Amino acid sequence: xxxxxxxxxxxxxxxxxxxxxxxxxxxxxxxxxxxxxxxxxxxxxxxxxxxxxxxxxxxxxxxxxxxxxxxxxxxxxxxxxxxxxxxxxxxxxxxxxxxxxxxxxxxxxxxxxxxxxxxxxxxxxxxxxxxxxxxxxxxxxxxxxxxxxxxxxxxxxxxxxxxxxxxxxxxxxxxxxxxxxxxxxxxxxxxxxxxxxxxxxxxxxxxxxxxxxxxxxxxxxxxxxxxxxxxxxxxxxxxxxxxxxxxxxxxxxxxxxxxxxxxxxxxxxxxxxxxxxxxxxxxxxxxxxxxxxxxxxxxxxxxxxxxxxxxxxxxxxxxxxxxxxxxxxxxxxxxxxxxxxxxxxxx
Numbered sequence: 001x002x003x004x005x006x007x008x009x010x011x012x013x014x015x016x017x018x019x020x021x022x023x024x025x026x027x028x029x030x031x032x033x034x035x036x037x038x039x040x041x042x043x044x045x046x047x048x049x050x051x052x053x054x055x056x057x058x059x060x061x062x063x064x065x066x067x068x069x070x071x072x073x074x075x076x077x078x079x080x081x082x083x084x085x086x087x088x089x090x091x092x093x094x095x096x097x098x099x100x101x102x103x104x105x106x107x108x109x110x111x112x113x114x115x116x117x118x119x120x121x122x123x124x125x126x127x128x129x130x131x132x133x134x135x136x137x138x139x140x141x142x143x144x145x146x147x148x149x150x151x152x153x154x155x156x157x158x159x160x161x162x163x164x165x166x167x168x169x170x171x172x173x174x175x176x177x178x179x180x181x182x183x184x185x186x187x188x189x190x191x192x193x194x195x196x197x198x199x200x201x202x203x204x205x206x207x208x209x210x211x212x213x214x215x216x217x218x219x220x221x222x223x224x225x226x227x228x229x230x231x232x233x234x235x236x237x238x239x240x241x242x243x244x245x246x247x248x249x250x251x252x253x254x255x256x257x258x259x260x261x262x263x264x265x266x267x268x269x270x271x272x273x274x275x276x277x278x279x280x281x282x283x284x285x286x287x288x289x290x291x292x293x294x295x296x297x298x299x300x301x302x303x304x305x306x307x308x309x310x311x312x313x314x315x316x317x318x319x320x321x322x323x324x325x326x327x328x329x330x331x332x333x334x335x336x337x338x339x340x341x342x343x344x345x346x347x
Contacts, residue, residue, distance in 0.1 A: 009051050010034045010121065013043040013069065014058040014087065019110070023056065026114045032121070040064035040072075050078050054124045056117075058110075059088035059099075067102045074103040074181040077163060077188065083124030087112060103181065153337040154286060155192040160333050161282035162275075163188040168322040169278075175318075178274055182242075187275050190247040194254050194279055197227025221255070224264045228252035249273035254280055257314045277316040281307060281323050284314070289334060300331050 010032050012023040020036045027034040035052075037043050040061055046052070055073065057066040064072070070084050085106045086099050099107060105127065106120050166187050170179045198206060201223055205216045212220060231248040238244060253267060253276035260268030288303035298306075304327055311320035323330070 010054045010056065011043055011046060011052040012036045012056040013038070013040055013061070013066075015039065015061045016058070019058065019087075022112075026117060027121075030118055040066065040069035043069060044072050044076075047073050047078070047082070048076060050080065052082060053080070053128050054083045054085065054121055056085045056087060056108075056121075059086050067099060067104070070099070070104050071102045077167065077181070077184050081128050081185075083128045085120055085124060154290070157286050157333060157337050158194070158279070158282045159188050159191040161285065161330060162191045162278050164326050164329055164333070165278045165281060165319060165322050168326050169318065172318075172322060172325070174322070175274055186243050186246050187250075187278060190243050190275070191250060191279050191282070193227070193231070193247045194250045194283065195223060195227065196230065196251060197223035197225070200226045221263050224252055224255055246273075246275045250275050250279050252276070254283060256280070258316050259313045262314075272316075277319050281315050281319050285323070285330065300327070300334070304330075 014020050015038050024036045041064055057069055059066040066086050084104045086104050087108055087110050089110050108120055166179055166184045169175055205219050228248055228251045231251055235244040235248055253272050256262035256267045256272045260266050288298045291297040311317045
C-alpha cells in the first residue's frame with residue numbers, strides 16, 4: 001500500500017555537500033520523493049514547475065540565501081501552497097521575524113535531528129493539504145459555469161488575467177498597501193466565484209440564445225446580490241477566512257463602474273473594492289474576445305481599444321494602465337486556452 005507521504009515531492013537545497021547527503025539519505029529512508037540541489041537559483045528554477053509541496057532550505061548560501069529564495073518562491077504565485085522550512089543555526093528573534101516576513105513557515109536547527117525534521121515535514125504536508133480549499137472553490141465555480149455552455153474556459157482565463165493585473169499593479173507601485181503575494185494568490189483563487197449567483201437564474205434567461213429584454217436583464221443582474229448573499233452567509237460563520245471576504249467583494253461589485261453607473265449598488269471610484277475593480281477589466285476583456293450566440297468574438301486590438309476608451313468611466317484608470325502594459329500577456333493567455341480547447345476537442 002502506498003502512503004501519502006511517499007508521493008509528496010520535497011525540494012531540499014544546501015550548498016554544503018555533507019548536508020545534502022544527510023538530507024537525501026534521511027528523506028529517502030522515510031519514503032519521500034526528494035530532489036536535492038546545491039544552489040538557491042537552481043532550486044528556484046525547479047520550483048517554477050509547481051511540483052513541490054515542501055521546500056527545505058539552508059539559510060546561509062552564496063549568491064542567493066534561503067530568505068531570498070523564500071521571497072522569490074512566494075513571488076512565483078504558484079497554483080498551490082508550498083511549505084517552506086529554513087535550516088539555520090540562527091535562533092535570535094530578529095532572525096526568526098525576518099524569516100517569517102519573507103514567507104517562511106518553519107525553522108529547524110542545524111545539525112538537524114532526523115525525527116524532528118520528519119515531524120516538521122508532516123506538519124508542512126498537513127498545512128499544504130489545506131490548499132484543497134482552492135480546488136473546492138474552483139469546483140463550486142465550475143458547477144455554476146456548467147449551466148452555461150457558452151463560457152468554455154472562461155474561469156481559467158479570467159483568474160489568470162486577474163493575477164496578471166494584480167501583479168502588474170504592484171510592479172507599477174499602485175495599491176502597495178493592499179497588494180502582496182497573499183493578495184495575488186487569493187484573487188487567483190477567488191475570481192472563479194464571481195458569477196456563483198447565476199445558479200439561481202432561470203434557464204429561460206441564462207440560456208436565452210439572444211439579447212435579453214430589459215425585464216430579463218433585471219433578473220440577470222440579481223446574480224450579483226444572490227452570489228454575495230450566499231458568500232456573506234458563509235462569511236458570517238467564518239469571518240477570519242480572507243478568501244471569503246474577497247470572494248464576496250468580487251461577486252457583489254464586479255459589475256460596478258468607476259463612475260458609479262454600474263450595478264447593483266452604483267458604488268463608484270475607490271469605494272469599489274480593489275479585487276472587483278481588477279475583476280471588472282478581466283471579465284469584460286474576456287467577454288469581448290469570446291464568441292457568444294448573439295455576437296462574434298472581437299479581435300484583441302478592438303477589445304483593448306474599448307478597455308482603454310472606458311478608463312475613468314467603466315474602469316479604474318490604474319487597472320487599465322496595468323492592462324495596457326500586459327496586452328501581449330493577455331493575448332498569450334487567450335491563445336494558450338484556445339489551443340488547449342482545440343487539443344481536447346481533437347482528442
